[in-house]
Amino acid sequence: MSPDGPLIPHSRPTVDRRDIRAVADVLRSGCLAQGEQVRRFEEGVASFLGRRGGVATSSGTSALHLALLALGVRPGDQVIVPSYACVALLHAIQYVGADPRLADIDPDTYNLCPRAARRRLTRKTRAVIVPHMFGMPADLDEIVSWGVPVIEDCAQTLGATYRGRQAGAWGVLTVCSFYATKVLTTGEGGMLLSDSDTLLRKARDLRDYDGRATLRVRFNYKMTEMQAALGRSQLRRLPAFLERRQGLAARYTAALRGLPVRLPAVPPDRTHIFYRYVIGVQDAANLVRRLRARGIECKPPVTGSLHRYLGQDGCPAAEAASRTAVSLPLYPSLSDGGADAVAGAVVDELDRRPLSRRARVAQGVRGPRGPEALGV
Ligand SMILES: *Cc1c(COP(=O)(O)O)cnc(C)c1O
Numbered sequence: 496m497s498p499d500g501p502l503i504p505h506s507r508p509t510v511d512r513r514d515i516r517a518v519a520d521v522l523r524s525g526c527l528a529q530g531e532q533v534r535r536f537e538e539g540v541a542s543f544l545g546r547r548g549g550v551a552t553s554s555g556t557s558a559l560h561l562a563l564l565a566l567g568v569r570p571g572d573q574v575i576v577p578s579y580a581c582v583a584l585l586h587a588i589q590y591v592g593a594d595p596r597l598a599d600i601d602p603d604t605y606n607l608c609p610r611a612a613r614r615r616l617t618r619k620t621r622a623v624i625v626p627h628m629f630g631m632p633a634d635l636d637e638i639v640s641w642g643v644p645v646i647e648d649c650a651q652t653l654g655a656t657y658r659g660r661q662a663g664a665w666g667v668l669t670v671c672s673f674y675a676t677k678v679l680t681t682g683e684g685g686m687l688l689s690d691s692d693t694l695l696r697k698a699r700d701l702r703d704y705d706g707r708a709t710l711r712v713r714f715n716y717k718m719t720e721m722q723a724a725l726g727r728s729q730l731r732r733l734p735a736f737l738e739r740r741q742g743l744a745a746r747y748t749a750a751l752r753g754l755p756v757r758l759p760a761v762p763p764d765r766t767h768i769f770y771r772y773v774i775g776v777q778d779a780a781n782l783v784r785r786l787r788a789r790g791i792e793c794k795p796p797v798t799g800s801l802h803r804y805l806g807q808d809g810c811p812a813a814e815a816a817s818r819t820a821v822s823l824p825l826y827p828s829l830s831d832g833g834a835d836a837v838a839g840a841v842v843d844e845l846d847r848r849p850l851s852r853r854a855r856v857a858q859g860v861r862g863p864r865g866p867e868a869l870g871v
Contacts, residue, residue, distance in 0.1 A: 502790035503837060506676040509736065509827040510725075517728040521720045529705075532723035537686065539730050540671065543653070544663040546688040550698045551718040551726075555650045555672025558685035559587035561716065562646045562668045563622065565687070565697040568593050572621040575643075577607035578802040579813035580626045581650065585801055593621065597802045602812040603760045605773065605796075605820070606633035616641065625666065627652035629796060629822075630678075630740075630770035631761060632662035639665050646670060650685075651770040653678045654737050658764050668694060673722070676826070678736065678770055679729040681722035737768050739827040743834050744769035747823060750838035754845050757819070771796050775819045776845070782821050785844050791837055796822035 521532060537549035552558040568574060570592035576584045578597040588595045598612040605628045612623060623641075625633050626648035632655050639645050649663040650672035656662065663669045668691075673684035687698050704713040718726075729736075744767070748758055757775030761767045773796050776782050786793045797820070800813040823837055 501787065501792035503792060503824050503829070503833050505792040505794045505822065505824050507826050507828055508675050508680045509732075510680075511732075513732075514725055514728045517724040518721045521724045524720075527720050528717065530720045532720040532727065533718050536718075536723035536726045536730070539727055540686055541688055543730065543733070544649070544661055544669065544688055546664060546669065547690040547692070548695045549686045549688040550695060550702060551723060552685040552687060552702060552716045553718060554683050554716075555648075555670055555674065555677075555685035556583040556587055557714070557716040558670040558672070558687040559583060559624070559646070559648070560590045560714075561687050561698040561701055562670055563587055563591045563593065564701055565668065565689075565694045566622055566644050566646075568621045571619065573615075573617060573619040575612050575615045575620060575623040576801065577612075577626065577628075577813070578800050578807075578810040579605060579797050579816050580628065580648075580801060582798065582801065582804060583650075584624050584626065584648070585804060587624075594619075595801070595805070596620070597805070597807065597810060599810040599812045600628075600816065601634070602815060604631060604633070604762070605629060605816055606631065607638070608812070609634045609637040612638065613641070616643065622646055624648055626650065627655065627662045629759075629773050630655060630768040631759075632657035632765045635662070635665040644668070650674075650677060652768060654733060655766045655768045662765075663688065667691065673726055673729075678768065679726060679733060681718065681726040681729070684718050684722045684726060736827045740769045740825060743825050743829060743831075744772055746831065746834045747772050747825075747838055750835070751841060754842060756841075756845060769825055771822045772825045773820050773822050774841070775816075776821055777819065779817075779819050779821045782841070782844060786837075786840055789840050791840050792824065793837075794822050796820050 533551050537551050541549040568591050572593040573596045574588050574593050575596045577600050579600045596615040598615045601608040622644045624646045627633050630652050635657050645666035647666035647669040652662050669688040671686045673681040689695050702716045783793050800817050802810045
């Protein structure tokens with residue numbers, strides 16, 4: 496690995512001159528907060544997702560927090576979440592003092608398993624948070640049909656469809672994240688969207704404290720004008736971003752087909768925008784280590800299972816994903832040559848270990864390609 500980090504990083508923001516000009520224009524304008532840019536970015540994202548309105552926030556986590564507050568989720572209430580997801584879900588539930596109820600994922604899609612989630616429903620269930628993991632929509636139809644408020648988490652998925660309709664257009668509320676390496680970026684940032692004027696009004700009231708006649712607990716979760724200008728510029732380029740992601744994913748699929756790896760599975764009723772290209776291998780940590788030694792930064796796509804954070808057992812599909820899932824570099828600024836280098840290295844590494852450790856030891860394989868050197 497070079498001293499400056501990997502040759503091919505796992506993720507990177509895609510920022511060009513237009514983005515830089517948009518931010519610089521705001522800085523020159525003198526209006527840095529609570530102006531037109533935020534309002535127009537909210538309109539832009541709402542219109543993209545086909546929702547009535549949006550409330551821009553400082554992060555995806557603060558959008559989740561406002562979503563739970565807007566629904567009136569309180570201490571003692573239960574919120575269902577998948578156990579293989581961003582830990583921010585747990586934090587938002589902790590902020591309102593509710594109890595997270597974890598459900599296992601579907602091993603084929605890495606998304607919340609509706610059957611497992613259904614078993615978690617009780618009289619105290621006040622919401623289900625449904626993240627669309629890695630760029631592919633979860634099974635929205637069934638989950639929405641229970642009548643429990645659904646918060647769609649589109650932090651990883653903007654522009655994918657499920658049964659012909661946008662992911663993000665199904666739940667009573669939808670949240671987005673525009674963190675540096677998400678599909679669109681504002682550096683840090685997020686948004687809450689809904690078709691309900693009541694919920695939008697509640698979220699907007701809680702987002703900041705300025706000019707209110709009465710006192711209650713409010714927050715300062717606002718997005719700046721610079722962030723919103725960057726977001727608007729990025730939103731204009733979203734179609735090109737998505738096309739580039741599809742192209743890179745197709746390249747990976749073509750190169751890896753036929754190898755002993757699990758490739759992303761896309762059910763026929765939905766599309767995948769490939770925020771992440773996740774492959775399943777026998778030993779994810781080992782492959783990550785070996786690719787890193789070649790200057791290619793891959794990562795487990797989720798840091799830790801949520802049931803593990805909470806010291807709970809169960810969730811075998813989440814456990815398996817933690818052991819086997821590897822996310823390959825994929826972002827619009829990754830070149831074809833970069834993707835080919837990544838795929839070539841994966842092919843190479845997987846070809847290198849056709850035998851199990853026991854078989855190698857039995858055959859007395861030694862030397863630089865022996866089991867110790869490979870760490871298998
Ligand atoms: C990134 C992410 C979040 C949190 O967003 P932040 O902007 O980092 O607070 C929430 N949910 C999912 C699924 C995410 O990927």
